[in-house]
Amino acid sequence: MTQSAQAAMAGAPLLDGTPGVIADWSSDQSAFKKTPWGKVMMWIFLLSDTFIFTCFLIAYGTVRMSTTIPWPNSSEVFALNIGGNHIPLLLIAIMTFVLITSSGTMALAVNFGYRKNRMATFWLLLVTALLGATFVGMQAFEWTKLIVDEGVRPWGNPMGAPQFGAIFFMVTGFHGTHVSIGVIFLFIMAFKVLRGKMEREEPGFMTGRKQDYGMIEIMGLYWHFVDLVWVFIFAFFYLW
Amino acid sequence: MTSTEGQQHPLGIYFKIWILLFILSGFSYMVDYYQFEGYLRWFLIIVFMMLKAGLIVAVFMHMLWERMALVYTIIVPPLLLLVFLGIGTLEGDHTYLTRAIFFGGAE
Numbered sequence: 001m002t003q004s005a006q007a008a009m010a011g012a013p014l015l016d017g018t019p020g021v022i023a024d025w026s027s028d029q030s031a032f033k034k035t036p037w038g039k040v041m042m043w044i045f046l047l048s049d050t051f052i053f054t055c056f057l058i059a060y061g062t063v064r065m066s067t068t069i070p071w072p073n074s075s076e077v078f079a080l081n082i083g084g085n086h087i088p089l090l091l092i093a094i095m096t097f098v099l100i101t102s103s104g105t106m107a108l109a110v111n112f113g114y115r116k117n118r119m120a121t122f123w124l125l126l127v128t129a130l131l132g133a134t135f136v137g138m139q140a141f142e143w144t145k146l147i148v149d150e151g152v153r154p155w156g157n158p159m160g161a162p163q164f165g166a167i168f169f170m171v172t173g174f175h176g177t178h179v180s181i182g183v184i185f186l187f188i189m190a191f192k193v194l195r196g197k198m199e200r201e202e203p204g205f206m207t208g209r210k211q212d213y214g215m216i217e218i219m220g221l222y223w224h225f226v227d228l229v230w231v232f233i234f235a236f237f238y239l240w
Numbered sequence: 241m242t243s244t245e246g247q248q249h250p251l252g253i254y255f256k257i258w259i260l261l262f263i264l265s266g267f268s269y270m271v272d273y274y275q276f277e278g279y280l281r282w283f284l285i286i287v288f289m290m291l292k293a294g295l296i297v298a299v300f301m302h303m304l305w306e307r308m309a310l311v312y313t314i315i316v317p318p319l320l321l322l323v324f325l326g327i328g329t330l331e332g333d334h335t336y337l338t339r340a341i342f343f344g345g346a347e
Contacts, residue, residue: 031309032309032313033307033309035306035307035310043310043313043314047313047314047317047318050321051317054324054325058324059328061328061329062328062331063332064332065329065332065333066331066332066333066336066339067336068336068339068340068344088272088273097262100262100265103258103261103296104254104255104261106300107258107299110247111248111254114246114247213246214246217246217247220301224296224297224300224301225301227300228293228301231293234268234289235285235289239272239281239285
Protein backbone atom coordinates (compact mmCIF):
# COMPACT_ATOMS: atom_id res chain seq x y z
CA MET A 1 0.00 0.00 0.00
CA THR A 2 1.33 3.45 -0.84
CA GLN A 3 1.92 6.10 1.80
CA SER A 4 -0.84 8.34 0.52
CA ALA A 5 -3.37 5.51 0.57
CA GLN A 6 -2.41 4.70 4.15
CA ALA A 7 -2.81 8.33 5.11
CA ALA A 8 -6.22 8.48 3.45
CA MET A 9 -7.39 5.38 5.32
CA ALA A 10 -6.09 6.65 8.66
CA GLY A 11 -8.23 9.75 8.25
CA ALA A 12 -11.51 7.90 7.79
CA PRO A 13 -13.54 7.38 10.98
CA LEU A 14 -14.40 3.71 11.73
CA LEU A 15 -18.06 2.86 12.13
CA ASP A 16 -19.46 0.51 14.79
CA GLY A 17 -22.14 -2.18 14.68
CA THR A 18 -23.73 -3.46 11.47
CA PRO A 19 -22.81 -0.36 9.40
CA GLY A 20 -19.22 -1.02 10.54
CA VAL A 21 -19.35 -4.60 9.31
CA ILE A 22 -20.65 -3.44 5.94
CA ALA A 23 -18.14 -0.58 5.69
CA ASP A 24 -15.22 -2.84 6.63
CA TRP A 25 -16.10 -5.56 4.17
CA SER A 26 -16.72 -3.12 1.36
CA SER A 27 -13.68 -0.93 1.95
CA ASP A 28 -11.16 -3.12 0.17
CA GLN A 29 -10.02 -2.56 -3.35
CA SER A 30 -11.50 -4.65 -6.10
CA ALA A 31 -9.35 -7.78 -6.27
CA PHE A 32 -10.53 -8.88 -9.71
CA LYS A 33 -9.39 -6.10 -11.99
CA LYS A 34 -11.52 -5.29 -15.01
CA THR A 35 -13.69 -8.36 -14.45
CA PRO A 36 -17.39 -7.48 -14.15
CA TRP A 37 -18.56 -8.29 -10.62
CA GLY A 38 -21.48 -10.33 -11.95
CA LYS A 39 -19.06 -12.71 -13.60
CA VAL A 40 -16.95 -13.02 -10.45
CA MET A 41 -20.06 -13.77 -8.40
CA MET A 42 -21.19 -16.42 -10.88
CA TRP A 43 -17.75 -18.04 -10.60
CA ILE A 44 -17.95 -17.99 -6.79
CA PHE A 45 -21.41 -19.59 -6.98
CA LEU A 46 -20.11 -22.24 -9.37
CA LEU A 47 -17.23 -22.90 -7.00
CA SER A 48 -19.68 -23.61 -4.18
CA ASP A 49 -21.75 -25.76 -6.53
CA THR A 50 -18.59 -27.69 -7.38
CA PHE A 51 -18.25 -28.54 -3.70
CA ILE A 52 -21.87 -29.71 -3.51
CA PHE A 53 -21.62 -31.97 -6.53
CA THR A 54 -18.25 -33.31 -5.41
CA CYS A 55 -19.75 -34.16 -2.00
CA PHE A 56 -22.47 -36.15 -3.81
CA LEU A 57 -19.96 -37.97 -5.97
CA ILE A 58 -17.67 -38.75 -3.03
CA ALA A 59 -20.68 -40.00 -1.05
CA TYR A 60 -21.57 -42.18 -4.03
CA GLY A 61 -18.02 -43.54 -4.27
CA THR A 62 -17.92 -44.29 -0.54
CA VAL A 63 -21.29 -46.05 -0.61
CA ARG A 64 -20.39 -48.06 -3.69
CA MET A 65 -17.03 -49.15 -2.27
CA SER A 66 -18.51 -50.16 1.08
CA THR A 67 -21.41 -52.31 -0.11
CA THR A 68 -20.90 -56.07 -0.06
CA ILE A 69 -23.76 -56.63 -2.53
CA PRO A 70 -22.78 -56.30 -6.22
CA TRP A 71 -23.51 -52.91 -7.79
CA PRO A 72 -25.95 -53.00 -10.75
CA ASN A 73 -24.14 -52.99 -14.12
CA SER A 74 -24.89 -49.48 -15.41
CA SER A 75 -23.95 -50.49 -18.94
CA GLU A 76 -26.88 -52.95 -18.91
CA VAL A 77 -29.30 -50.90 -16.79
CA PHE A 78 -29.14 -47.99 -19.23
CA ALA A 79 -29.08 -50.04 -22.43
CA LEU A 80 -31.70 -49.53 -25.12
CA ASN A 81 -33.25 -52.01 -27.54
CA ILE A 82 -33.54 -50.47 -30.98
CA GLY A 83 -34.79 -52.59 -33.86
CA GLY A 84 -33.89 -55.76 -32.01
CA ASN A 85 -30.33 -54.54 -31.34
CA HIS A 86 -29.23 -54.32 -27.74
CA ILE A 87 -27.04 -51.21 -27.46
CA PRO A 88 -25.42 -50.54 -24.05
CA LEU A 89 -25.65 -47.07 -22.48
CA LEU A 90 -27.16 -45.63 -25.67
CA LEU A 91 -29.59 -43.23 -24.01
CA ILE A 92 -26.85 -41.73 -21.85
CA ALA A 93 -24.55 -41.33 -24.86
CA ILE A 94 -27.26 -39.43 -26.74
CA MET A 95 -27.91 -37.25 -23.67
CA THR A 96 -24.18 -36.49 -23.49
CA PHE A 97 -24.08 -35.42 -27.13
CA VAL A 98 -27.21 -33.28 -26.73
CA LEU A 99 -25.63 -31.45 -23.79
CA ILE A 100 -22.31 -30.92 -25.58
CA THR A 101 -24.14 -29.58 -28.63
CA SER A 102 -26.02 -27.14 -26.39
CA SER A 103 -22.71 -26.07 -24.84
CA GLY A 104 -21.40 -25.27 -28.33
CA THR A 105 -24.44 -23.19 -29.27
CA MET A 106 -24.16 -21.39 -25.91
CA ALA A 107 -20.51 -20.49 -26.57
CA LEU A 108 -21.51 -19.13 -29.98
CA ALA A 109 -24.38 -17.14 -28.41
CA VAL A 110 -21.89 -15.44 -26.05
CA ASN A 111 -19.65 -14.63 -29.00
CA PHE A 112 -22.42 -13.21 -31.18
CA GLY A 113 -23.69 -11.25 -28.19
CA TYR A 114 -20.41 -9.38 -27.89
CA ARG A 115 -20.55 -8.81 -31.66
CA LYS A 116 -23.93 -7.15 -30.99
CA ASN A 117 -25.61 -9.49 -33.46
CA ARG A 118 -29.04 -9.51 -31.84
CA MET A 119 -30.87 -12.10 -33.95
CA ALA A 120 -27.99 -14.60 -34.08
CA THR A 121 -27.70 -14.38 -30.28
CA PHE A 122 -31.44 -14.88 -29.87
CA TRP A 123 -31.61 -17.95 -32.11
CA LEU A 124 -28.53 -19.54 -30.55
CA LEU A 125 -29.92 -19.01 -27.04
CA LEU A 126 -33.25 -20.46 -28.13
CA VAL A 127 -31.56 -23.54 -29.64
CA THR A 128 -29.52 -23.95 -26.45
CA ALA A 129 -32.69 -23.79 -24.35
CA LEU A 130 -34.47 -26.32 -26.58
CA LEU A 131 -31.52 -28.72 -26.44
CA GLY A 132 -31.51 -28.35 -22.66
CA ALA A 133 -35.23 -29.11 -22.58
CA THR A 134 -34.57 -32.17 -24.76
CA PHE A 135 -32.01 -33.35 -22.22
CA VAL A 136 -34.49 -32.96 -19.36
CA GLY A 137 -37.10 -34.82 -21.41
CA MET A 138 -34.75 -37.72 -22.01
CA GLN A 139 -33.92 -37.78 -18.32
CA ALA A 140 -37.63 -37.95 -17.51
CA PHE A 141 -37.87 -40.90 -19.92
CA GLU A 142 -34.89 -42.58 -18.23
CA TRP A 143 -36.39 -42.10 -14.75
CA THR A 144 -39.76 -43.43 -15.89
CA LYS A 145 -38.13 -46.50 -17.44
CA LEU A 146 -36.19 -47.18 -14.25
CA ILE A 147 -39.08 -46.58 -11.85
CA VAL A 148 -41.96 -48.16 -13.78
CA ASP A 149 -40.34 -50.92 -15.86
CA GLU A 150 -37.41 -51.94 -13.72
CA GLY A 151 -38.75 -51.23 -10.23
CA VAL A 152 -35.84 -49.10 -9.04
CA ARG A 153 -36.62 -47.29 -5.78
CA PRO A 154 -34.46 -45.11 -3.53
CA TRP A 155 -34.45 -47.96 -1.01
CA GLY A 156 -33.96 -50.92 -3.31
CA ASN A 157 -33.94 -52.44 -6.77
CA PRO A 158 -34.03 -55.92 -8.30
CA MET A 159 -30.56 -55.65 -9.87
CA GLY A 160 -28.31 -55.46 -6.84
CA ALA A 161 -27.12 -53.04 -4.17
CA PRO A 162 -30.11 -51.12 -2.73
CA GLN A 163 -28.05 -47.90 -2.48
CA PHE A 164 -28.03 -47.66 -6.28
CA GLY A 165 -31.46 -46.03 -6.45
CA ALA A 166 -30.83 -43.50 -3.69
CA ILE A 167 -27.59 -42.30 -5.24
CA PHE A 168 -28.94 -42.36 -8.79
CA PHE A 169 -32.04 -40.28 -8.06
CA MET A 170 -30.09 -37.90 -5.84
CA VAL A 171 -27.22 -37.16 -8.23
CA THR A 172 -29.09 -37.13 -11.56
CA GLY A 173 -32.05 -35.38 -9.91
CA PHE A 174 -29.85 -32.58 -8.61
CA HIS A 175 -28.16 -32.25 -11.98
CA GLY A 176 -31.51 -32.32 -13.80
CA THR A 177 -32.76 -29.54 -11.52
CA HIS A 178 -29.75 -27.45 -12.53
CA VAL A 179 -30.49 -28.10 -16.21
CA SER A 180 -34.18 -27.19 -15.75
CA ILE A 181 -33.32 -23.90 -14.00
CA GLY A 182 -30.81 -23.20 -16.77
CA VAL A 183 -33.46 -23.82 -19.45
CA ILE A 184 -35.84 -21.36 -17.77
CA PHE A 185 -33.18 -18.67 -17.60
CA LEU A 186 -32.07 -19.36 -21.18
CA PHE A 187 -35.63 -18.69 -22.37
CA ILE A 188 -35.80 -15.50 -20.28
CA MET A 189 -32.42 -14.36 -21.60
CA ALA A 190 -33.31 -15.23 -25.21
CA PHE A 191 -36.42 -13.06 -25.11
CA LYS A 192 -34.57 -10.23 -23.35
CA VAL A 193 -32.12 -10.26 -26.27
CA LEU A 194 -34.94 -10.44 -28.84
CA ARG A 195 -36.63 -7.40 -27.33
CA GLY A 196 -33.35 -5.48 -27.55
CA LYS A 197 -33.02 -4.94 -23.79
CA MET A 198 -29.24 -5.40 -23.95
CA GLU A 199 -28.80 -3.08 -26.91
CA ARG A 200 -30.78 -0.29 -25.27
CA GLU A 201 -29.18 -1.06 -21.88
CA GLU A 202 -32.61 -1.00 -20.25
CA PRO A 203 -32.79 -1.63 -16.51
CA GLY A 204 -33.57 -5.23 -15.55
CA PHE A 205 -37.03 -5.93 -14.11
CA MET A 206 -35.65 -7.40 -10.90
CA THR A 207 -32.39 -5.56 -10.25
CA GLY A 208 -33.01 -2.27 -12.02
CA ARG A 209 -29.44 -2.31 -13.30
CA LYS A 210 -28.41 -1.64 -16.88
CA GLN A 211 -28.41 -4.81 -18.94
CA ASP A 212 -25.68 -5.63 -21.46
CA TYR A 213 -24.36 -8.57 -23.45
CA GLY A 214 -22.04 -9.46 -20.56
CA MET A 215 -25.14 -11.11 -19.06
CA ILE A 216 -25.03 -13.70 -21.82
CA GLU A 217 -21.49 -14.63 -20.87
CA ILE A 218 -22.53 -15.07 -17.22
CA MET A 219 -25.49 -17.20 -18.33
CA GLY A 220 -23.00 -19.15 -20.45
CA LEU A 221 -20.76 -19.84 -17.45
CA TYR A 222 -23.70 -21.46 -15.66
CA TRP A 223 -24.69 -23.49 -18.69
CA HIS A 224 -21.16 -24.74 -19.37
CA PHE A 225 -20.89 -25.70 -15.71
CA VAL A 226 -23.99 -27.87 -16.04
CA ASP A 227 -22.28 -29.60 -18.97
CA LEU A 228 -19.08 -29.87 -16.92
CA VAL A 229 -20.88 -31.62 -14.06
CA TRP A 230 -22.39 -34.05 -16.54
CA VAL A 231 -18.88 -34.95 -17.74
CA PHE A 232 -18.06 -36.11 -14.21
CA ILE A 233 -21.40 -37.85 -13.64
CA PHE A 234 -21.02 -39.64 -16.97
CA ALA A 235 -17.53 -40.81 -16.05
CA PHE A 236 -18.15 -41.88 -12.47
CA PHE A 237 -21.75 -42.98 -12.47
CA TYR A 238 -22.33 -44.44 -15.91
CA LEU A 239 -18.88 -45.63 -17.02
CA TRP A 240 -17.65 -47.03 -13.67
CA MET B 241 -17.25 -0.10 -12.79
CA THR B 242 -15.99 0.66 -16.27
CA SER B 243 -17.83 -0.89 -19.19
CA THR B 244 -17.85 -4.67 -19.47
CA GLU B 245 -14.59 -6.26 -20.54
CA GLY B 246 -16.06 -8.74 -22.97
CA GLN B 247 -14.40 -11.99 -23.93
CA GLN B 248 -14.14 -11.66 -27.68
CA HIS B 249 -12.39 -14.40 -29.61
CA PRO B 250 -12.45 -15.70 -33.19
CA LEU B 251 -15.27 -18.16 -33.85
CA GLY B 252 -12.86 -20.82 -35.12
CA ILE B 253 -11.59 -21.80 -31.68
CA TYR B 254 -15.14 -22.58 -30.48
CA PHE B 255 -15.78 -24.88 -33.42
CA LYS B 256 -12.45 -26.66 -32.90
CA ILE B 257 -13.14 -27.24 -29.20
CA TRP B 258 -16.71 -28.29 -29.99
CA ILE B 259 -15.47 -30.96 -32.42
CA LEU B 260 -12.81 -32.09 -29.92
CA LEU B 261 -15.48 -32.49 -27.21
CA PHE B 262 -17.56 -34.61 -29.58
CA ILE B 263 -14.58 -36.83 -30.38
CA LEU B 264 -13.61 -37.19 -26.72
CA SER B 265 -17.20 -38.05 -25.76
CA GLY B 266 -17.20 -40.65 -28.51
CA PHE B 267 -14.01 -42.13 -27.08
CA SER B 268 -15.57 -42.17 -23.57
CA TYR B 269 -18.55 -44.06 -24.90
CA MET B 270 -16.28 -46.50 -26.75
CA VAL B 271 -14.64 -47.38 -23.41
CA ASP B 272 -17.97 -48.85 -22.37
CA TYR B 273 -19.00 -50.15 -25.78
CA TYR B 274 -15.86 -52.27 -26.14
CA GLN B 275 -16.02 -53.26 -22.46
CA PHE B 276 -12.46 -52.36 -21.47
CA GLU B 277 -11.77 -53.63 -17.97
CA GLY B 278 -9.53 -52.98 -14.99
CA TYR B 279 -6.88 -50.28 -14.85
CA LEU B 280 -7.06 -49.62 -18.60
CA ARG B 281 -10.76 -48.74 -18.24
CA TRP B 282 -10.07 -46.44 -15.29
CA PHE B 283 -7.15 -44.78 -17.01
CA LEU B 284 -9.16 -44.08 -20.17
CA ILE B 285 -12.24 -42.85 -18.27
CA ILE B 286 -10.19 -40.39 -16.18
CA VAL B 287 -8.08 -39.15 -19.12
CA PHE B 288 -11.09 -38.42 -21.35
CA MET B 289 -12.98 -36.88 -18.42
CA MET B 290 -10.14 -34.53 -17.48
CA LEU B 291 -9.52 -33.53 -21.10
CA LYS B 292 -13.20 -32.68 -21.61
CA ALA B 293 -13.44 -30.80 -18.31
CA GLY B 294 -10.25 -28.89 -19.09
CA LEU B 295 -11.40 -27.85 -22.55
CA ILE B 296 -14.80 -26.69 -21.29
CA VAL B 297 -13.33 -24.62 -18.44
CA ALA B 298 -10.37 -23.24 -20.40
CA VAL B 299 -12.08 -22.25 -23.64
CA PHE B 300 -15.88 -22.30 -23.31
CA MET B 301 -15.74 -20.69 -19.86
CA HIS B 302 -12.85 -18.44 -20.97
CA MET B 303 -10.54 -19.33 -18.06
CA LEU B 304 -7.60 -19.25 -20.48
CA TRP B 305 -8.01 -15.50 -20.90
CA GLU B 306 -9.00 -14.49 -17.35
CA ARG B 307 -6.57 -12.80 -14.98
CA MET B 308 -4.48 -15.09 -12.79
CA ALA B 309 -6.11 -13.76 -9.58
CA LEU B 310 -9.51 -15.08 -10.67
CA VAL B 311 -8.12 -18.33 -12.08
CA TYR B 312 -6.39 -19.22 -8.79
CA THR B 313 -9.46 -18.24 -6.74
CA ILE B 314 -11.57 -20.73 -8.67
CA ILE B 315 -9.15 -23.53 -9.48
CA VAL B 316 -7.21 -23.89 -6.21
CA PRO B 317 -10.03 -24.54 -3.65
CA PRO B 318 -11.41 -27.60 -5.51
CA LEU B 319 -7.97 -29.21 -5.18
CA LEU B 320 -8.80 -29.61 -1.47
CA LEU B 321 -11.58 -31.93 -2.59
CA LEU B 322 -8.89 -34.45 -3.56
CA VAL B 323 -8.09 -34.79 0.15
CA PHE B 324 -11.79 -35.36 0.83
CA LEU B 325 -11.84 -37.93 -1.96
CA GLY B 326 -8.93 -39.75 -0.30
CA ILE B 327 -10.72 -39.77 3.07
CA GLY B 328 -13.89 -41.10 1.39
CA THR B 329 -11.91 -43.90 -0.25
CA LEU B 330 -10.29 -44.93 3.03
CA GLU B 331 -13.65 -44.84 4.80
CA GLY B 332 -15.38 -46.84 2.07
CA ASP B 333 -12.72 -49.53 2.05
CA HIS B 334 -12.75 -49.73 5.84
CA THR B 335 -16.54 -50.12 5.95
CA TYR B 336 -16.35 -52.82 3.29
CA LEU B 337 -13.76 -54.68 5.33
CA THR B 338 -15.77 -54.59 8.55
CA ARG B 339 -18.92 -55.64 6.68
CA ALA B 340 -17.06 -58.51 5.05
CA ILE B 341 -15.90 -59.68 8.49
CA PHE B 342 -19.30 -59.24 10.14
CA PHE B 343 -21.55 -60.67 7.40
CA GLY B 344 -19.00 -63.03 5.88
CA GLY B 345 -18.14 -64.59 9.20
CA ALA B 346 -14.40 -64.22 8.63
CA GLU B 347 -12.14 -64.38 11.64
